[in-house]
Amino acid sequence: MILIFSINNDYSTSAVISWLIRLNKPFIRINEDTLVELLWLNALDFAIMVNGETVLGSQITKLWYRRGGLDLFAKFKNDLIKNYLRTEHTALIEYFYHRLDKIPSVNKFRNSDINKLYLMDLCQQCGILAPQYLVTGCKKELTNFFEQHKHIISKPISTPFSLQDDEGFSHMAYTSMVNREDIDALPEQFVPTFFQCAISKAYEIRAFYLNGKFYAMAIFSQNNSNTSVDFRNYDREKPNRVAPFTFEKTYELKLKKMFDAYGLNCASFDVIYAGDDAKYYFLDLNPVGQFGMVSAPCNYNLEKEIAMAL
Known part of the structure; x- marks a missing residue:
């Protein structure tokens, strides 16, 4: 059985599932709001209940981590001990993801979120050319970087910024050029930000x-x-x-x-x-x-x- 972790309305997941159906490959899809209950876990195996169906870890032949995650304490809410429950859940979910990552898979939980700065280090180690970058919250340092390269951009260090306003419009932070006027408008100190040389x-x-x-x-x-x-x-x-x-x-x-x-x-x-x-x-x-x-x-x-x- 194939275990799929995804989110609601992800078209790519549904398109792959259409092929799984054609290929007669059994699967279970877990979205971010799917109720999943951990029945038991020991050194040899585990059992979870997904939408009323019991699934043993030993029955899972492949795993596809597309997106999303699990909340194994979803039905346990107690304001008095909520911090304790959060700590317990963190410890359990970290180990449970570790167990899931041992299953042959396409993508894993542990490396689903890339660190751009670590990625730049890897590029250097593997001989892969990448644009020069600077992370700074200092206006003077940014000015020097701009004077050196003349054309620079800014982008998020992690995932792109995105929000939806009260009228339902989505706002996203794309990669943007940074010019002299942008730098002049900055205070002397600002939030450390990722800047990069713009490549023609x-x-x-x-x-x-x-x-x-x-x-x-x-x-x-x-x-x-x-x-x-x-x-x-x-x-x-x-x-x-x-x-x-x-x-x-x-x-x-x-x-x-x-x-x-x-x-x-x-x-x-x-x-x-x-x-x-x-x-x-x-x-x-x-x-x-x-x-x-x-x-x-x-x-x-x-x-x-x-x-x-x-």
Whole structure:
């Protein structure tokens, strides 16, 4: 049986499940609001109840961590000892995820959230070129970085900022250019922020990695003012031209070395091919990132590939 962790309304999960059904592979999907009860756990096995169905750990042959998580104490609420319950739940859930991570899987709980700064270290260790960066909350240091590179951007260190206002509009923090006026408007001290040298791109590459294979797509986003800095700021009236893309084998070997070092067998990642020096610059990696935008335009059928891997 395949155990899937996801969230409500995740289209990619549903698309993979459609293939699991075609392939006659039994599965159980757990969303963030699915009621899961831990029945018992010992050194040899465990049992959970999911929507009234009992599942033994020994019955789970593959696991796909797409997104989401578990709350094994959901039905236990007590204001008097809530802090104690939170501590107990943290200890239990950390170990339970550890047990789940021992099951053969596509993605794992422990490395589902990438640390951008650690990722930059890994790039350096594996000989993968990445734009120079600076983390600072000091206006003077940022000014020096700007004077050195002239063109810089800012982006979140972790996951992109996103919120929904009272009128239902979504607001997201995309990668943004930082100019002299932006820096002048800052106070002398501010929240430590991630800044990076802006690379002049010939095109961007969004790629998906699964069990040693790469599925890449070139995105010609540089000629559109909406998408020239961050292609996620889509222009639906004038979409970017895209095309299947293949990395050189030497570059794939470097990437695989980095994925292995982080313990990843599946991820979406972004690369820039620079117009100035004709080199690849590694930008971001998301173990649970979207892959549909690569799958359909390039006819990769990644939903089937994931189902086959489970």
